[in-house]
Structures are given as structure tokens and as C-alpha cells.
Amino acid sequence: MNNILHLKGQLAQKSSPSKPGPANLPKDKKVTIEHLASLRNDLIAVKRFWETSPVDINPLVSAYYTDVVAKSNRIKGIFPKGADNKVVGAKFTSGLEKKHIITHCITPHLLSNAIDALEKAIKLAACFGDAVSFCNIKDIHAKKHEELFKDISRSSFTQIVVDAYYLERLFIDNSSPDLANSAIITLYETGVTTEKIMKQLGLDVSRARIIDGTTILLSPEQYSQLKAKAPYLIAMGVSDIAELEKDMLLGNTSHVMKIPSPSSEPTIGVIDTMFDKRVYFSEWVESKNMLDDSIELRPEDYNHGTQVSSIIVDGANINPDLDDGCGRFKVRHFGVATSGRFSSFTVIRLIKEIVEANKDIKVWNLSLGAALEINENFISPEAAILDKLQFENDVIFIVAGTNKGHNPDIRKIGAPADSINSLVVNAVDFQNKPANYSREGLVLSFFNKPDISYYGGDRAKGISVCSPCGQASVMGTSYAAPWIARKMAYLIYIAGLSREVAKALIIDSATSWSKDSFAPYLMGYGVVPIRIENVLQSKNDEIKFIISGTAEKFETYSYNIPVPINKSKHPFVAKATLCYFPSCSRNQGVDYTDTEMDIHFGRLKKNKTSTSIESINQNRQSDEGYFALKEEKARKLFRKWDNIKHIREYLLTEKGNKRQPKTVKENGLWGLSIKTKERLGTTGKTPLNFGLVVTLKEVNGINRIEEFIQQCQLRGWLVNEIDNQTRLDIYNLSEETISFE
Structure with missing residues (x-):
């Protein structure tokens, strides 16, 4: 085996040499005057709507595109860039043929100017017949037809025509989800505080229920009122009460295990259900219940969290077939949920509080997951806080890919396995095939989650863990993730690698030199090898x-x-x-x-x-x-x-x-x-x-x-x-x- 080499040298840096050329349509394409007039009428309707709106905010207007559009082909002429134009949301249309819907928050002045600019563009476009073509715009850039440009500049006219080519329509997006329970709602960012908007709508929402300015927790009654009065303010919404996806217990034994006292081993953070201090390895775990003292805990609330921590501390000893060569790890365990339902709002607040108070921990294991599927148009609030924490702090989350459970209709992964910065782990059986309980990506119709797969057990052969009742055999993605947390901790703490390099090594170790025979939306980039040497050597x-x-x-x-x-x-x-x-x-x-x-x-x-x-x-x-x-x-x-x-x-x-x-x-x-x-x-x-x-x-x-x-x-x-x-x-x-x- 060869050791991995770390090349250190001067990487050169340079700014972008290219500047965008003048706007034009694709070759042989054109934009009709009828289409320009349709967009103008759309904006007139938008303006009338906002003149009678019950909320005093800058207008929101959504652009429905003809395709998934690049940044360079989005609106620039109809709504020029600047402080009075801000993109506040983007989603895809449903169905096989994806199209962008991008929402802007613009000033009333810019809205009026856009209508006026389209009027002028329509008037000038009539000089070219019933449509403006690629060749027409090419001639304009060559400074032909200069006599036409009295009321509108050449650049403004050509950019408006190009904008129109990529647009189907402009409208007010009134779509909003149906939610029965308490809901975590994100409003479009309009520059007006959420408290002020809620007061304008007659809704009383305390500051304690607001996260990150625009995301709020509403009761079922409050959400119903918001949806009835101003559905166009709702950018996204999910139910606050999430049911934990279930892992499967295959059996228990009373086998007594022994373990030495901890010394200088690295510490991995675990955020899960409760930890039972009566288990044989409790000396290795520093645990804290983060829930309110009024919440009564039952024996089953200690199972999942204790089992996950047992793999991180002593997994190689309990599972000799999966001895990864990483040794043992200490655990700092935080209980944030019970075994049944949990409040996403509460978990989001607790995760942020936990990570910011434990800066010494670089690797976090999160094997909790929601039973419901993720939304195809936005990231879950739980995943978003993980991504934010990982961008702002030198940490990485290892997240379980969630299980199907007993509902055959559930296929897509659940929150927070849609976290983009996290390393998301699905499960395979011991023949390296996707476990039958594994759920699948994609995330936002594009991001290929899960990232990797590891052994999570199946009915033929489970993963051995320590539960409050003794040694148990289990299966689930919850028990695949801790093995990757161990490897990640080894690479960062012991091998001394950055989290970026460590993550790349883990993913690279799962790939092969042949074309994949598996579905990447089920297995990610492949199965990570068992031994740490096979990650750190070639x-x-x-x-x-x-x-x-x-x-x-x-x-x-x-x-x-x-x-x-x-x-x-x-x-x-x-x-x-x-x-x-x-x-x-x-x-x-x-x-x-x-x-x-x-x-x-x-x-x-x-x-x-x-x-x-x-x-x-x-x-x-x-x-x-x-x-x-x-x-x-x-x-x-x-x-x-x-x-x-x-x-x-x-x-x-x-x-x-x-x-x-x-x-x-x-x-x-x-x-x-x-x-x-x-x-x-x-x-x-x-x-x-x-x-x-x-x-x-x-x-x-x-x-x-x-x-x-x-x-x-x-x-x-x-x-x-x-x-x-x-x-x-x-x-x-x-x-x-x-x-x-």
C-alpha cells in the first residue's frame, strides 16, 4: 500500500478576465411584440394587486421562466440590478420538465418604471415588424438604427427583449402548503420585520417564536389566518411536529461487556434522544438532557441515543467484523428529543445552542430523522441550521439518511438528511447492496444526497449495539452514520487533516474505477471501506x-x-x-x-x-x-x-x-x-x-x-x-x- 501524499506549494490566484458581452438572443430566435405586451399586462395586474394589499411592504413579483435558467439569463432589463430589486426566492415547477420560478421584491417605483420601460420597448419593437430577432439586435449593437433610440437606450431595449425571451409570465405566487399542525413558516424577505407584518395582518406572534428574522412558529389557527389573508407572503412552510423515523430492533441479549477507562481519546458530539448512564461504557460519555424539566421521560426515550453512542465509543469491540482500526472515542451526548414526536422549532434552537457552546468539538453525529419526506423546492429548517453552523464554524455533521419505516409510500429522505454541507450516510447490507429500508434523494431536484453508504444491518445480520437492556442487534441508517463519524474524527483529530480534506477522502474512498452499478440517489458515491487504512492509503x-x-x-x-x-x-x-x-x-x-x-x-x-x-x-x-x-x-x-x-x-x-x-x-x-x-x-x-x-x-x-x-x-x-x-x-x-x- 502507498501512503497518501500531501502536496504543499504556491497555488496562484487571479481575478476573472472576462466581461459579459452585449445581450442578445440565441441565434435564429426572436421575441414577438405580443409576448412583450403580455408581460406588460402581467405587471399592470401585479401593480393593481399591491395597491389594494392589506400589508404595507415592497411588492413581490414572481418570474415564471421557460426553463431552468442560468444566472446570466435572469431578469436584468425589466428589473435592473440594484438596491430596489432583490431576489427573495426560487423554486422549480412540478413535473418532469423543470422550470424556474424566481420571486423578486422590488420597490413600487421600480415596478412603475418596469411597466413604462416595457411600453417603450413595445413601441420601438414595432419598427422591426411583429417580432425582434437575433439579427435585429446584432444590428443594434453595430450602432445601426440609431435614430430609433430616443425614449429608451440601446442597452435597455436589447436587455428587455432578451429578458422576455426567457420569461413565460410575471405574476403573484399565491401557492402555499396545507399544514394541519403547528407550522414553521418562512416569509419572503421584504425589508419589513416579521413582527410588523404579523401586526398588520392582526396576528400576535412573540419574538421567541421567530428564527433568523423571517422564519416563525405559528399555531394551526394562526397559519390558517395567514394563508387566508396573505398566502403570497409565504415562501415555504413545514409542520413543526415531526415524527421520528423508526430504527428496527432485531433482538436483545444480556451479554456483559467490559471497557477500560478513557484517557486522551478524541471527543465526538452526539445529538440524539437520551443517554442511559447505567451502561458499561458510561464513563466514556458526558451526557446532558436539553429538554425542559417538565417533559416526562420514559424508558424507551433512552434506547436510540444510547445505542448510537455505543457504536461511537466501542463499536469495533462490539462488532469485530466492522473493526475499523480507529480505536475508541469519547462522546459528549446531548438529548434533544424523546422517542416519539419532537418539535422541529425546539430542535433547531437546541442544535444552534449546543454547537456554539462546544467549540472544541469538530465532528457531530446526528442520527435523528423525520418520518415525512423533504420538500422538493426548499431545504428543511433543520438542515438549513446545520448548513449555516458548518459554514460559520469549523465543524462537520454526519447525518443518517433516514429509514422508510412501515409506510411503503415514503421514498424520499426526511429532514435533516437534506443538509447540503453535512455528510449524509445511507445504509447497505453486508453484501454492499442498498438496505431495503433506505430512502432516496434527490434534494431540491438536483443535489445528490445521500453522499455515501455504510453498513447499517438487515434482518439477516444486524449491527450490535449496547442498549439500556443489554447488547442488542439493530438495523437502520442511524447505525451506519456513527461509523462514518468515527472515521471522520480519526482523520481530523488524529491524522490532523482539515474537514474539507477529510470529507473528500471519505467520499473518494467510496468510489471505484468502474462504472457504478448502483443508484447514486440511494447509495451516494458508494460504500466506504471498513478499515481506516483503506481511506488513508492507496x-x-x-x-x-x-x-x-x-x-x-x-x-x-x-x-x-x-x-x-x-x-x-x-x-x-x-x-x-x-x-x-x-x-x-x-x-x-x-x-x-x-x-x-x-x-x-x-x-x-x-x-x-x-x-x-x-x-x-x-x-x-x-x-x-x-x-x-x-x-x-x-x-x-x-x-x-x-x-x-x-x-x-x-x-x-x-x-x-x-x-x-x-x-x-x-x-x-x-x-x-x-x-x-x-x-x-x-x-x-x-x-x-x-x-x-x-x-x-x-x-x-x-x-x-x-x-x-x-x-x-x-x-x-x-x-x-x-x-x-x-x-x-x-x-x-x-x-x-x-x-x-
Whole structure:
């Protein structure tokens, strides 16, 4: 086995060199005057609606697009960018053909101006007949027809026509969910406080029921009143009372276990149901009941939490077949729910309070999950708080992918397994097949959750845990997640890796060199190997290296990666995994992640004026002179806006033949480029850390790692081998208590 290499060197940074050209329609397309008039009439109706609205806020108007649209093709002319125009929500239409619906909050002045601008555009468009075409706009940019532009500028007119091409209609979105219980409701962000809006509607809501400004807890009666009076204010809503998805108990035994006292082992945080202090490993667990003292606890409220913590503390001893080589871990356990129903509102508040009060804990296990399915158009409130905490703090959550339970109609995962920054774990049986209780993604019709899978047991063979009644055999995603929490804690605390690199290593270890035979929406990127050595090492014919850094500008890159050459060829196939923890905006709906990192990795190639990268996945987004893909294709093919990027070549061709070595280009150098884009158009981009894992597999089975190390050192890279035993020895020494006599 080869050790993983950590390459340290200067990653160059540069700003985006490109500036958007003048707006135009796709070639051979046109926009009719009839369609422009229809959009104008839509806005007139919107204006009349808001003139009679019972709430005094800036108008909301939703844009119904013809497709899933890229940021560059969204409204710019009808509602010009600026402080008086803010995107406050985005969702997809239902059905197989997805289309964007994006909601704007604009000022009354901008609304009037938009109607006036459309009037002028319609009048001018009539000079070109019954429609404005690509060629017409091309002529306008060439400064022809200058005599026509008296009441409206060339740029405004062309941008309005282009806006209209991508729009079907403009309207007030009155859709809102039917909820019977207390509800967690998020209002569109209008610049007016939630308290003030509620008072205008005659609803009395205390500050204690407001989260993050626009998200509030309402009683069934209050929600019914809000929905009747102002459904257009509701951006999203979910029931507050969630039923815990059930894990399956296969049997109990009274086998007595023993364990030594804890010493310098790392601590993992567990947020779950209660912990029973009578179990044999209780000395390893610091537990706290976070619920109100008035809530009466029953014996069954201690089962799930105790079982989950038993895997984290002593899982390898209880399950010899799953001995991962990670040792034991201490646990700081917080009870936030009972075994039945729980309040999402309460859990959200408690999770935030717990993480902020325990800054020393980097890895958190959350095996609680809701029985109800996630919504396809917005992230659950529970997942959103996890994503926010992970962006703001150097922590990672390992989240169970939730179980089907006894309801055959439940298929999609439940909250908080829709958390994008978290590492979400589904279960497989011991034949590496999806467990029959596993639920599936996608999240927001796009994000591929779960991320990975691990052993969660089945009826043929369960997972051994310690319960308050003794040793038990169980199955469920709740018992797959703690195994990954152990591995993540080992990589961060003992191996000393960043959470970005650790997450990338875990995901990369689950991938293979052949085309997947499983459904990614059930198993993620694959099954993580049992032994930690198989995460921290590679096979003898593989070179695995990590690069970590911070994206501060548009492009972070290196054109200086020397891949070994044999007989004037590169005898390798490659794969790469990139992970980062972006800021997320729940109020943006389906456009949830604020930052995109687009990865290019492969051989260098010379263009006429510059050097570029021939990426191993044929990614040409952002390449000079390359027409961008449609947004939906870019998301599907290159995971645009996803915070996990995994690109790879397969060892075998479509015909089953082994891949041939690659032609050498540009002195045998390969390059890495990470291009960073902000969705919300913020000017001062916050630097964002990333972790990248690259694996090169020698197609002839030859070990070329020493040659690679030598060439990297000659090129100025500092190469550190990640030796598992050495890292473990260093950790143990650093945690020793020294007594001074």
C-alpha cells in the first residue's frame, strides 16, 4: 500500500478576465411584440394587486421562466440590478420538465418604471415588424438604427427583449402548503420585520417564536389566518411536529461487556434522544438532557441515543467484523428529543445552542430523522441550521439518511438528511447492496444526497449495539452514520487533516474505477471501506495526493503537477474529489448554495494565446471562446452549484478494453484550476477553504510513486507522506499529561 501524499506549494490566484458581452438572443430566435405586451399586462395586474394589499411592504413579483435558467439569463432589463430589486426566492415547477420560478421584491417605483420601460420597448419593437430577432439586435449593437433610440437606450431595449425571451409570465405566487399542525413558516424577505407584518395582518406572534428574522412558529389557527389573508407572503412552510423515523430492533441479549477507562481519546458530539448512564461504557460519555424539566421521560426515550453512542465509543469491540482500526472515542451526548414526536422549532434552537457552546468539538453525529419526506423546492429548517453552523464554524455533521419505516409510500429522505454541507450516510447490507429500508434523494431536484453508504444491518445480520437492556442487534441508517463519524474524527483529530480534506477522502474512498452499478440517489458515491487504512492509503499501482487551499479570487490554479511518463506516454487514468462548505441561503429556495467551485484537472494544452487544461471529464465551462451549456445540463454533467465535485476516468473503455496511456503534452505537466463564482453577486467575496483528493492509477499496475515524489520536489512542491502510524504516535504524545516534580 502507498501512503497518501500531501502536496504543499504556491497555488496562484487571479481575478476573472472576462466581461459579459452585449445581450442578445440565441441565434435564429426572436421575441414577438405580443409576448412583450403580455408581460406588460402581467405587471399592470401585479401593480393593481399591491395597491389594494392589506400589508404595507415592497411588492413581490414572481418570474415564471421557460426553463431552468442560468444566472446570466435572469431578469436584468425589466428589473435592473440594484438596491430596489432583490431576489427573495426560487423554486422549480412540478413535473418532469423543470422550470424556474424566481420571486423578486422590488420597490413600487421600480415596478412603475418596469411597466413604462416595457411600453417603450413595445413601441420601438414595432419598427422591426411583429417580432425582434437575433439579427435585429446584432444590428443594434453595430450602432445601426440609431435614430430609433430616443425614449429608451440601446442597452435597455436589447436587455428587455432578451429578458422576455426567457420569461413565460410575471405574476403573484399565491401557492402555499396545507399544514394541519403547528407550522414553521418562512416569509419572503421584504425589508419589513416579521413582527410588523404579523401586526398588520392582526396576528400576535412573540419574538421567541421567530428564527433568523423571517422564519416563525405559528399555531394551526394562526397559519390558517395567514394563508387566508396573505398566502403570497409565504415562501415555504413545514409542520413543526415531526415524527421520528423508526430504527428496527432485531433482538436483545444480556451479554456483559467490559471497557477500560478513557484517557486522551478524541471527543465526538452526539445529538440524539437520551443517554442511559447505567451502561458499561458510561464513563466514556458526558451526557446532558436539553429538554425542559417538565417533559416526562420514559424508558424507551433512552434506547436510540444510547445505542448510537455505543457504536461511537466501542463499536469495533462490539462488532469485530466492522473493526475499523480507529480505536475508541469519547462522546459528549446531548438529548434533544424523546422517542416519539419532537418539535422541529425546539430542535433547531437546541442544535444552534449546543454547537456554539462546544467549540472544541469538530465532528457531530446526528442520527435523528423525520418520518415525512423533504420538500422538493426548499431545504428543511433543520438542515438549513446545520448548513449555516458548518459554514460559520469549523465543524462537520454526519447525518443518517433516514429509514422508510412501515409506510411503503415514503421514498424520499426526511429532514435533516437534506443538509447540503453535512455528510449524509445511507445504509447497505453486508453484501454492499442498498438496505431495503433506505430512502432516496434527490434534494431540491438536483443535489445528490445521500453522499455515501455504510453498513447499517438487515434482518439477516444486524449491527450490535449496547442498549439500556443489554447488547442488542439493530438495523437502520442511524447505525451506519456513527461509523462514518468515527472515521471522520480519526482523520481530523488524529491524522490532523482539515474537514474539507477529510470529507473528500471519505467520499473518494467510496468510489471505484468502474462504472457504478448502483443508484447514486440511494447509495451516494458508494460504500466506504471498513478499515481506516483503506481511506488513508492507496493501492501499490495508485498515487493519491491531496491539495488544500483557500479560494480568494475567481481562479485558484497550478500548472505545475508532474505526472510520470513512460515511453513518451502518461500510463494513468485519474479521478479527483473536491469538497467545500459554502454559505447557503434557504430563502433562495432551489438556488440554495451561494458559491460554485468549478474544477478542471488534466493535461495542459497550449492555445494560440494561453495555456489551458484538458480536463479528464471534458469540462469546458469557462473555457475561452466556449459557448456555455444550458444550466440544466451544466448541473447534471458537471454538478454546477454542488459543493461536492467528483470527476473520474474509468479503467476500462466502453468495449471492456483497458485504457491506453495518454499522449504527453506540455512537458508532461498537468494542471489544476478551481474557478469560483458567487450566485448572489456579492462584490467582496469571502475566502473559502477547499480540499482536493486526486488519484492516479497506473494502467499497467506499476508503482510509480517514488518517481512522482521526486518530480514534485524538483518542481518546488513540498511533499509530505501521511503515515498513519506516525500520525497516531504524534497524537498520543501530544495528548500525554506531563507531571512536573
